[in-house]
Amino acid sequence: MTQVTKFPPDYRFELAENMLYRQLPYGPDQEAVLDEKGFQRAVKIIRSWPDYAPTPLCRLESIAEVAGVADVHYKDESGRFGLGSFKPLGGAYAVVRLLMSQITAATGQEQVDPNDVLNGRYKEIASTITVTAATDGNHGRSVAWGARLFGCRCVIFIHETVSPGREHAIAALGAEVRRTRGTYDDAVRKADETARQEGWHQIPDTSDGVVVEAPRNVMQGYTLMAQEAMDQLPYQGPPTHIFIQAGVGGMAAAVVAQFWQRFGPGRFKTVLVEPRQAACWFHSLKSGAPVVVSGDLDSLMAGLACGEVSRLAWPILAPATDMVMTVDDAAAADCMRLMAEGRYGDRPMVTGESAVAGLAGFLAVARDEAAREALAIDSNSRVLLFGTEGASDPETYMAIVGRSAEDVRKNIQGSG
Ligand SMILES: Cc1ncc(COP(=O)(O)O)c(C=O)c1O
Structure with missing residues (x-):
């Protein structure tokens, strides 16, 4: 009733x-x-x-x-x-756009068909690329899903209070998950620092005005x-x-x-x-x-x-x-x-x-x-x-x- x-x-x-x-x-x-x-x-x-x-x-x-x-x-x-x-609309889209520009840089080919990235034509290049993001759950899941769909590696940073359920959902998509101290904003900074050190590509869902493309x-x-x-x-x-x-x-x-x-x-x-x-x-x-x-x-x-x-x-x-x-x-x-x-x-x-x-x-x-x-x-x-x-x-x-x-x-x- x-x-x-x-x-x-x-x-x-x-x-x-x-x-x-x-x-x-x-x-x-x-x-x-x-x-x-x-x-x-x-x-x-x-x-x-x-x-x-x-x-x-x-x-x-x-x-x-x-x-x-x-x-x-x-x-x-x-x-x-x-x-x-709704998050895969953004995170996974930014992953494929990043891969397209990396494939252009590696092959000199100006037009990369996104369907070719999807069907594995560039899998050798894609597999050398690592994408990373900080997340409270959903964004990381969408980036991890995009990485799996398009064949690149993925490391996701979560903060102290992200629930185990959200953590497992990201890991289940094949991403490595790293838990950091502090808040979401601290995880954003950690992802940024690590990406710079390791040569990974950041897919943030927020911008400080410096990182804008992704x-x-x-x-x-x-x-x-x-x-x-x-x-x-x-x-x-x-x-x-x-x-x-x-x-x-x-x-x-x-x-x-x-x-x-x-x-x-x-x-x-x-x-x-x-x-x-x-x-x-x-x-x-x-x-x-x-x-x-x-x-x-x-x-x-x-x-x-x-x-x-x-x-x-x-x-x-x-x-x-x-x-x-x-x-x-x-x-x-x-x-x-x-x-x-x-x-x-x-x-x-x-x-x-x-x-x-x-x-x-x-x-x-x-x-x-x-x-x-x-x-x-x-x-x-x-x-x-x-x-x-x-x-x-x-x-x-x-x-x-x-x-x-x-x-x-x-x-x-x-x-x-
Ligand atoms: C379910 C859900 N709704 C809304 C938002 C807010 O989006 P934004 O951070 O772009 O404002 C998020 C962000 O992660 C989310 O996961």
Whole structure:
């Protein structure tokens, strides 16, 4: 029996304006990061990978009703390439782009067909190359998957609190996993240092402004997710609101760039959502300049536990984000449960800790009159959310939801 509640849950949140918001056309500063040509190339390459399929865009009708809006859509990335998150779009794409440029350097051949990298034509060159990345789980998994798909070696750095489940998932793809002291940002520094010493190639999902090629490709790969969502929306024009979670901001920037290019400035409101204890975008946009957040940053929303914004995401998100907000881990945990239960009457879904941050942010403001007004949310609003992972860490999922993802899925089949 689903329990029907009239009001959205009461989640603690903090909402702030972005000091840097400006209604600009998508211009050269943004195109230097993500452009149409790069997008077309990424789409062509990723769509040719085995088992590529667009992930579903799900309508959350009952949640929309409870929250007092016209529509809520949730892009469910839990099934992407069987890896449990949207991440392979970025990490694996950056791996193949790196291999293509290394093959060009080794052979002098200017045009390298990515399908030839996939089918092993350059396996001797690829096998001499090592890619590396720091990760809170999902990015490392996507780089490891890409390395296995395209035939190169992979070493992944994880920090102190990355769960054993996430570690094993990376190792199962054939990568060597090294655990470092400290936070995600410490693991990023360790990966950088080791790569320089060993002559390995870094595939970071964030940029300090110096290493840009690979993180740009990572973001370019993510744009396909946004494009799929646009193609799947059942209405013309943009959604009125995108509530989107940010770690370093690469994913949110890729999504915003795609919608901004297609619909122009100011046609939809973007709200960035972060865990309270790892709110680097919140503090940066509230104060008008990049701010480094310190502390242990430890959040249940592991994919969002970052203390520094990506310098490549900055020129996109700084002018285009309307408001920034933080939510608590408790809100994310409750959202995972409400999605698994189908609490308001929607079909139950398996959603991960970082996936539901956007939903948590939306539901938190949905019951707050002042926040609704600040964001111009009303009964005509059409909200878009990106459910960026499923139960990518099965033990954590079980601990929070009280049931395994398989169990939830069985119920879905039973109810369907
Ligand atoms: C599931 C999930 N969602 C969202 C994000 C945030 O992406 P970004 O760090 O590019 O902001 C991550 C990052 O690892 C993630 O794993």
